[in-house]
Amino acid sequence: xxxxxxxxxxxxxxxxxxxxxxxxxxxxxxxxxxxxxxxxxxxxxxxxxxxxxxxxxxxxxxxxxxxxxxxxxxxxxxxxxxxxxxxxxxxxxxxxxxxxxxxxxxxxxxxxxxxxxxxxxxxxxxxxxxxxxxxxxxxxxxxxxxxxxxxxxxxxxxxxxxxxxxxxxxxxxxxxxxxxxxxxxxxxxxxxxxxxxxxxxxxxxxxxxxxxxxxxxxxxxxxxxx
Amino acid sequence: xxxxxxxxxxxxxxxxxxxxxxxxxxxxxxxxxxxxxxxxxxxxxxxxxxxxxxxxxxxxxxxxxxxxxxxxxxxxxxxxxxxxxxxxxxxxxxxxxxxxxxxxxxxxxxxxxxxxxxxxxxxxxxxxxxxxxxxxxxxxxxxxxxxxxxxxxxxxxxxxxxxxxxxxxxxxxxxxxxxxxxxxxxxxxxxxxxxxxxxxxxxxxxxxxxxxxxxxxxxxxxxxxx
Numbered sequence: 466x467x468x469x470x471x472x473x474x475x476x477x478x479x480x481x482x483x484x485x486x487x488x489x490x491x492x493x494x495x496x497x498x499x500x501x502x503x504x505x506x507x508x509x510x511x512x513x514x515x516x517x518x519x520x521x522x523x524x525x526x527x528x529x530x531x532x533x534x535x536x537x538x539x540x541x542x543x544x545x546x547x548x549x550x551x552x553x554x555x556x557x558x559x560x561x562x563x564x565x566x567x568x569x570x571x572x573x574x575x576x577x578x579x580x581x582x583x584x585x586x587x588x589x590x591x592x593x594x595x596x597x598x599x600x601x602x603x604x605x606x607x608x609x610x611x612x613x614x615x616x617x618x619x620x621x622x623x624x625x626x627x628x629x630x631x632x633x634x635x636x637x638x639x640x641x642x643x644x645x646x647x648x649x650x651x652x653x654x655x656x657x658x659x660x661x662x663x664x665x666x667x668x669x670x671x672x673x674x675x676x677x678x679x680x681x682x683x684x685x686x687x688x689x690x691x
Numbered sequence: 692x693x694x695x696x697x698x699x700x701x702x703x704x705x706x707x708x709x710x711x712x713x714x715x716x717x718x719x720x721x722x723x724x725x726x727x728x729x730x731x732x733x734x735x736x737x738x739x740x741x742x743x744x745x746x747x748x749x750x751x752x753x754x755x756x757x758x759x760x761x762x763x764x765x766x767x768x769x770x771x772x773x774x775x776x777x778x779x780x781x782x783x784x785x786x787x788x789x790x791x792x793x794x795x796x797x798x799x800x801x802x803x804x805x806x807x808x809x810x811x812x813x814x815x816x817x818x819x820x821x822x823x824x825x826x827x828x829x830x831x832x833x834x835x836x837x838x839x840x841x842x843x844x845x846x847x848x849x850x851x852x853x854x855x856x857x858x859x860x861x862x863x864x865x866x867x868x869x870x871x872x873x874x875x876x877x878x879x880x881x882x883x884x885x886x887x888x889x890x891x892x893x894x895x896x897x898x899x900x901x902x903x904x905x906x907x908x909x910x911x912x913x914x915x916x917x
Contacts, residue, residue, distance in 0.1 A: 599835070601835065604832070604834065605896075605898060606830070606849035606850065606896075607849065607850040607873055608830065608834075608847050608848070608849060608850070609825070609827065609847070609848050609849075609850050609873070609876075609887075610846050610847060610848075611846055611847070611848055611887065612846060613879065613885070614876070614879070615850075615873050615876045616842075616847065620836050620837055620838060621834050621835070621836060621837070621842065622834070622835050622836075622837055623832035623833065623834055623835075624832065624833040624835050624841075647833055647835070647841050650835075650840070653839065653840070659839070661835075661837065666901075667901075670831075670832075672831060675892075675893075675908075675909065675912065678908055678912070679905055679908065682901075682904055682905065682908060683901065686901065686904070
């Protein structure tokens with residue numbers, strides 16, 4: 466367990482700057498049992514952080530405002546406008562993280578089902594000395610290259626968030642690079658030590674409307690009331 | 692559309708020989724809205740085939756019998772006992788497919804949501820000259836190698852079933868090889884021409900109890916009554 470005293474130097478960047486054009490609206494703002502997807506993501510991040518930087522698109526910020534992004538605790542919440550790319554949005558978020566933060570988490574706003582346990586595993590691995598920590602789950606599908614040949618799935622894992630970083634390592638990686646799908650890959654490319662920890666099969670990314678229904682089902686199974 | 696007259700030479704092997712030890716029972720025999728998972732898989736296969744060979748484990752066959760595996764049409768249904776490995780079970784199934792079959796489909800018994808459209812796409816591609824046809828969907832997760840480095844997911848696809856084969860190509864591949872995760876890979880290794888067609892994101896494989904709940908949800912969305 467990470468005690469409350471320990472979160473003083475932990476900040477989380479919640480990236481929710483996507484336009485959501487894939488299904489007619491920013492998916493992070495759809496309702497999940499009475500709460501917007503991103504609000505839930507921020508609320509859980511806030512429980513593990515001294516502060517949360519929420520990265521939104523300019524359109525969303527204009528339309529909905531940051532008002533609901535207040536988890537009602539002592540955690541500071543800062544809202545910034547993102548960029549066209551995920552990496553660009555992380556950099557905008559990084560710029561708003563106070564210099565005294567020593568640990569920075571990066572979390573997808575579209576992953577509202579991240580559990581406290583996943584946060585704990587990531588934070589413990591950073592505390593133990595990793596430069597970057599990535600929660601992963603096994604790949605259950607059989608995977609093939611379009612160009613031919615099955616890929617050995619025993620060597621493959623699917624990446625989740627929150628990812629955790631020694632703050633200096635993340636800042637250095639983003640200062641050196643232009644773009645990447647994945648922040649840990651940036652750190653690794655710079656010679657940083659990346660550690661994998663167990664993610665959670667329920668910690669899904671909401672990418673289409675059926676994912677929202679599945680997320681509602683998974684929350685109901687946890688016994689959470691709406 | 693594949694007309695009824697055209698299915699005369701098409702046989703489907705439904706592989707359901709797994710012990711299902713992952714969650715305390717053969718997953719193919721769990722209830723999905725009043726119908727066992729495997730029964731639904733067989734019923735849909737039967738609509739596209741002159742005959743279906745269902746491959747079961749000896750334990751399951753002894754316990755439940757083949758009685759419910761009768762789709763109530765003119766399609767012939769043959770039940771055989773499988774093997775410890777998937778490839779072995781396919782070979783047992785192949786041995787029961789009549790020599791006059793010119794097209795053989797291989798389908799996972801644990802994929803009860805395969806649509807008619809996926810069957811049609813696979814069969815049309817076989818008719819157009821492929822040795823093996825694999826329905827695939829894009830990989831939506833970010834994938835990493837345990838040993839380090841993100842894998843370019845644009846080059847990756849997740850493999851589904853039904854897979855379709857020119858009967859001779861499948862028989863030759865299984866005669867030559869001992870084992871494989873994937874039948875199309877066997878055909879490819881033997882120099883056969885493999886064609887990828889679009890699968891369906893709903894065409895999931897039931898691997899744990901939450902998958903069953905998701906499958907029920909997806910069926911409800913299609914407007915199918917239990």
